Amino acid sequence: NAGVTQTPKFQVLKTGQSMTLQCAQDMNHEYMSWYRQDPGMGLRLIHYSVGAGITDQGEVPNGYNVSRSTTEDFPLRLLSAAPSQTSVYFCASRSRPGGVTNEKLFFGSGTQLSVL
Amino acid sequence: TQLLEQSPQFLSIQEGENLTVYCNSSSVFSSLQWYRQEPGEGPVLLVTVVTGGEVKKLKRLTFQFGDARKDSSLHITAAQPGDTGLYLCAVGRKVGNEKLTFGTGTRLTIIP
DSSP: OOOEEEEOSEEEEOTTOOEEEEEEESSOOSEEEEEEEETTTEEEEEEEEEETTEEEEOSOOTTEEEOOSSSSBOOEEESSOOGGGOEEEEEEEESSSOOSSOOOOEEOOOEEEEEO | OOSSEEEOSEEEEETTOOEEEEEEOSSOOSOEEEEEEOTTSOOEEEEEEOSTTOEEEETTEEEEEOTTSSEEEEEESSOOGGGOEEEEEEEEESTTSOEEEEOOOEEEEEEO
């Protein structure tokens, strides 16, 4: 019962460094997404994907890249980290993109990222 | 401007009391979801409401979707310490609800 797995759990970067946050799901879900959570701001959508090879921007995509080469994996890349990217990052998936009635979104346990 | 406004932002009450938290918007939605998030974990879905005026119950939690499908409320009866957490409402946007947008949340603390 792995569900959505995120790695690492914690990460500290220096300004300008690059890194990839990993996300994998074993539920054969078509839809995957990345959110960041900041105090007082709630969860904000960064990027999402409705299937392998298809990605699109969310509300706050600047500074982040994504790709979806397989159904299972949806990595989030920070090419040049900035202090403004200090946040908790959540990956989430669901079986279909949505439809009239939203289906259940399954979340990973998050990655806490600090950029110094 | 937030699409979804949740109130109150913080709420701390004694065990056994009742409470209601709100999720409001000026937009109409086809459906609305409520999630609960505990420290160090991702949000977990509690309920999805679809029809205007719909009421759903989950043990001591009662969820209501406004008649005009612009707002929702969550009422907890006889709150328990296990109800402590961040309560988030969320709505789908774009054609197939691809963009799930969350409110800023209500942080609830139940004092034993």
